[in-house]
Amino acid sequence: MSKPFTIGPLNHVGVAVPSLPDAIETYRALYGATDITEPFDMPAQGVKVCFVNLPNSQIELIEPLSEESPIWNFVQKNPKGGQHHVCFEVDDIHDAVSVMKERGATVLGEPRIGAHGTPIIFVHPKNSNGVLIELMETPKGDH
């Protein structure tokens, strides 16, 4: 029998922002963050992202690449930016998806490769106290 499904570490908090350079400057100049990754485009997701590395977790800064971006409307509604999602690690994404569905949650789309190179899915905010939850397969190996 496989072990019961449970979420693992809080991998990151996703913050949607109108401008990555401005947001990076905030974390660097105001909060003194010293380890911020280089921004990179994820055209399939319609976003440009970078990570503020903290000792135990990360802030994912996300800027829409265009008006087609899934976060475009969010940034229109929140012109300064705002908390967009919380990401928990899971051992196996396919196991997670079937558990979520079995338990009545609405899984958004099919598993796809996320910013850490492992498969992810999102669970609808209506299932989790208004919070959009990303589930991400824990990176194996050098992460």
Added chain:
Amino acid sequence: MSKPFTIGPLNHVGVAVPSLPDAIETYRALYGATDITEPFDMPAQGVKVCFVNLPNSQIELIEPLSEESPIWNFVQKNPKGGQHHVCFEVDDIHDAVSVMKERGATVLGEPRIGAHGTPIIFVHPKNSNGVLIELMETPKGDH
């Protein structure tokens, strides 16, 4: 010379919810969380809170105690709940407050004792990409 100011670990993500028991049930039944603390009232802050303990961090679930609660309006606007704040640890709260002010940020109120028993302050969302940031002095000793 003291070391330069920087934020430490991501202590927790604060999620405001209309009902702690329902939110606890979500984390237990849907996400399989097994370590959730007993809810307790913080009358001075107008909230009842509990923590979902994850291997590296926590989700703080927060329910307003009354209409006077500072999160009452947030829950009215977000009736299912929603991400309310992100909390970073700092070495020294008084140092953090003076650095924040020196750097032009709006610190909300004076340091007060937070849910972990150490002093906290909040930084206005306008200073941090629309995200309300809590700074919390790292608990010393048995934490």
